[in-house]
Structures are given as structure tokens and as C-alpha cells.
Amino acid sequence: MSTPGRTRRVPIWDNARAACILLVVLGHAIQRLTYDSDIAQSIYYLIYAFHMPAFALISGYFSRSDPPSRRRMVRILTDIVLPYVIFDGLWTLAKLVVEGRIDPNLTQPSWTLWFLLALAIFRLVLPYLALLRMPLLWTLVVSISVGYLPNVDSTLSLSRTLGLLPFFTLGWWLHQHGFLDRHRLLERRRTSLRLAAGAALVAAGVCAWLFVDDLRTMGLGRWLFYEEDYADLGGTQWWAGGIRLLLMAAALVLSVAFFVLMPRREYRWTAIGRATMYVYLLHSFALYPLRESGILRGLDPTWLWLPLVAVLSVAITAALASTPVRRIFRPLVEPRPGWLFADPGLVGSEGSRRDPTGSRRPQTATTAGS
Template sequence: MLVRLNEKERKKMNRIAKWDNAKFVLIILVVICHFYENYLGSSKLVNSLFFSVYTFHMPAFFLISGMFSKKTVKERKIVKVVPYLLVYLFMKMFGYFVSGIMNGGTFISVDFFREPGAAWFILALFFMYLITFYTKQFRPAYVLIVSVFVSMAAGYSNMDTNLFCWLRIAVFYPFFYTGYALSMDTITKWTENRKLKIVSVAVILIYFLVCYVGIDKLFWARFLLTGRSYEALTHGAFYGGILRLFTYVLSFGLVFAFLCIIPKGKNIFSQLGTRTLGVYVFHYNFINLFVHSCWYKALYHNFPNTWEIILVLFGIVVTLICCLKPFDACCRAILSSKWKLRLDDELK
């Protein structure tokens, strides 16, 4: 999501616009699910779509981010990842002012150390880069295995999981590291197999169907998909680690299936896929605006048979709005080389 390619990498990847296409589809799913979050429990369709999408959309984002992290990790320069922290701080402050204005001028204090909201992904990327600066010296298989076991064990902790979003970092790091460890050519080769594409379509459709039919029995397990502790299991907490391991297998499989069905050719959405950072940074403010509007409750009551579809359309519209150049330009300014050069000079 925060990936910025240099010229050499862009030329290599630009014949395969697959990754921009994937990011555009994923960011639409992110926005739609964040709309749906406000209606969980109101509809079987909302619950099942939320559950099924959460199984793979953030893991896929982390895997793609890890795939493009190789150059930065190799150079091991903290200055290269500081912009992630700047984006995080910008999201916190911008959200603080927008929420205060929508609450009639009542500004709630902002906590930079705890992140229960959307900005967690940006902060997680910052720490994942730092972790990979040190794990890169070990054999990839060992790092992946250890990271999975660490995340399984971390779920038993009673610590505040929103503090530096540490648990979500532990849970999603295996996806980021997998992207880092595998070569771009390998992933592309695997996901461009024609037979696997057909199988992948079937796998995803079947999974969505299973989630829809069995959501009443599955929905309790959504905490496993959002990087939370096993606290929700109460008496069955002992099995939390095993469930987390099963979730990894399921998520990795669905991420692979998702990437298989994404076309590698350039299309109308490829350019928009390069602007997903702006969407991620600003979309939640549009959702907050929606929640504070009369539409929030009226939608469900006035359109009882179609409100779920209308929310999907809202998600697509907000995504397209946030893909506009002003939003993208703002994010690019935060990530600009000028910041890096200044920081680099100060750190020398």
C-alpha cells in the first residue's frame, strides 16, 4: 500500500501491472468493510462478507508490501522508513481534527501510543521494516516458523493489544516476511498459472458461500482475522494457538487464490492502484462523516432490501474520491525525498 518503486523496479513491474491491480481491488475491499463495520450484526450478508474478506485482504496487503521492501531492507537505513511514521502521525492528527469538528467542537485527546483505528496498518509497516532489518540475516524458513509461533503465543497475552498495535504486528508479520523472502518472479510465476486461476476462482466462490451459509457459527471467530487476543474464547482459550495456526493456513491459501485471479495486464484501474495510500489515509474520515449524518440510520430503514448493496456503492465512490490527485499529492509530499534528505543529513 505504501510502496513506491524506483525507475528500474517500475520498468520491471510495469509490464505486469498485477500488483497495482491487486492493490486497487484490496483498497476497495478495505473501504467497504470499514463501512460494514458500523452495521455488523444487522445482516447475514454483511457479516459473511466482512468475515470472508477479512480472511485475506490485510494479509494480502502485507504480503505485497513485504514483496516491495527488499531494497529498503537491504540498505537498512532508518531514514527510509521514517516516512511511514510521519504518515501515521498525520493520520492521527488529521483524524483528531475531523472528529472534533464533527463532534461539534469537542476534541478528545489523541493517544499516539495506542491505535485501535485504521492508522494501525501504517504503524505496523514501520515496525515490520525495523524487525526485518535484523531478521534478514537468518534463514527465511527459520524466521517464518519462529514468527508464526511467536504470534500463536502472543495471543495468550493480557497486555493492551492496542499499545503500538504490537499484537497485530506479531500476527501479520509472517505475511510481510513471506513477501520479503519470496522473489517477485517466483510469486508472479505461481500466480499466473492458468489452471490455478480456474481453481482459485472456485476456491474463493466456495469460501464466500461457506461463510454465508455458516456465518452464524463462524462469526465468533472474527477476532482471529483482526489480530486480536484469544480473550473471546473464554473457556476454550487453550486452543487459541491452534486456531491461529489454522487461520494462517486458510489466509495464505486465500491470498494466493486472490492473487491468481488478478489480471497482470494494464487496465483502467492500474493507475488508480498506484494511489491507494491516499485512499487508506483519508477514507476513514468520509466514513466518520457518514456515521455522523442522517444517512447512517436512515439507510437501513429506508432501503431494507438494498442497503447492503448501497454501502458497497458508497465504498466504491469514497475510494474513487480518495484516488483523486489532491489526496495522492498530499501523501506523496509526506513521503517525499526532501524529508529523507533532511533526516539523512541530521543522522550523519
């Protein structure tokens, strides 16, 4: 029974976030294998086709569109902006030690840090989007249109942020209109629906495998990053935005299939979904030596090494979400510098910590077992 006045965790969201963060680690881990292996390249395409849109959907679902209170404004700074500054500084030092070069630039996110900036911008613009009629349509127009503008680039992660904005807005819209609760989509799923979801993901994987050479030629991986304008991607035609629209439709279908397959009950691994910020911010440091040393290049046979890299990804994900790691790195991942603010009481206490990608629903809901 839930305690009155308190929110209750709904396991499906922690399960989904745990699965998403594992896909993030796996995608980064196998990236070097894609140079020598078609199967690794196919899996890479499948992962990148939907995993960050799915993360944006979850983040939007747990975001509020009402004017932010002072405490919520502080949370954006302490939960998103400060970790971004801290870890960008750590990456600057790492590059100085390993590569002998230093180029500090907070406007150009280092490797995985772009999503933190995207989250901050998402949260800041959502109250304004909520004032519009048909906000989903407007964000879709923005996402497609920015690809025609060469001056919208990776600076402050703006190209990716605007590219993924429709998914974040859709997540918010689904919660705002009670869509999932009204249709009882968080409860037990029909077997036919699960089969259809599995078939969709399998079909996407098979297509990625069968047409891997064609997809590599068109530079699909770069299209899935939402980072470059269409001209740089080779889409100089006026209808190039249609390619992004098709990729977004595919991302939505695959994300829905992914959520349908998520277990509704809590498991031991569900706890990983409550520590995704730790995994997200720390895994790149764990993978950096492997990626840069060349160990992951030219591994043969693929049928042996690819599963081993997958197992390594699972181990890294579980380790970085563990209690000892969270205890050690909490000051970096979840800084609470009361001295920075005019009112230190707005920073919050130890018990008020919460992953900024969202892990609770604003009201209690009833869920059935998987």
C-alpha cells in the same frame, strides 16, 4: 522495452493493491450494515479473512532485508512515521470537533492507522529475521504465541503487527527465493487454476453465509483483527492458538486465490494501486460521517442498500486515488521535510516518491497478458 538500469512496473501488483484497498474501503463501509444484515456480515467476514494478510504479503514482497542505508532509514520516517503522526493529529482534531473529546495518544493508533505502525515495525525487524534459519517458522511461532500474552495489546499496534508478521515474512521469502519467477506464476494462468481460485473464494463466502450465526456467536470478527489475546476472545483452552493457526491457513489460501484471479495486464483502474496510501489514509475521513451519523443502520431492503454502499465504496476509492486529490493532500500523505534532517539530501526529490507498501520489483521481469 524497459529502460536499462530502471525498474519496470508489473501490473499484477498494482492491480492487487488496487483490489486490496477497495476491499479495505468496502469492509469499513459495510461495517454498520452488519448489525442488521446477515449477508453484509457474511461479506464482512470474507473480506476480513484475507485482505490485510494479502496486503502484508505484497508489502513483504517489495521489502529488502539487507542492512538499511541512511536513505532507506529516512524513507521509513518520511513515508510511514510522519504520515502516522500527521493523521493521528488530524483524527484527534476531528474527534474534538465532532465528539467534543480529545485524547491524544500516539501509542494507540486511531482507526486505520495501525497498519502504518505495522509497516514500520515490519521493515525494522526484517533484516534481523533474515539472519535466522527458517524465519517463516519463527514468525509463525511468534504470531501464535503472542495471543497467550495479555500484555501484548494494541499499544503501538504490536498485537496486530506480530499477528500478521508471518504474511509479511512470507512475501519477502517468496521474492528472496525467486519463487514466483521460477514457477512463472506471474505469467498466464491455466483456466483450471483460475476456476479453483474462484471456487475457493465462493466456497468461503457460502460458508460465511450458511454459518453466519455460529460465526457471530464465536466472535469471528474479533479473531480476524489479530488484536486481542485468546482469553479476551473466549479461547481460554491451551489449544486456543490452533484457532489462529487455522484462520491464518484460511487467509493464506484465500490470498493465493485472490492473487491467482488478479489480471496480469494494465487497465485504467490499475493506477489506483499506485496511490493506495492516499486511499488508505483519507477514506476513513470520508466514511466517518456516514458511520457515526447512523445513516448506515437499519437500511432496508438489504438487496438494494448493500449494492449502493458497494458502489459508493468504489467511487470513494477512485476519487481519493485521483490526481487532483493526490496533488492537494501530497504534503500530508508524502511529506518531505528536508529541514528535519541533518542531511536534507537524504529526503529525496519529487520523482523519487513511492508508496511504502511497494509497487515495483527490484529487477525487470517479463509478464504475459491475462
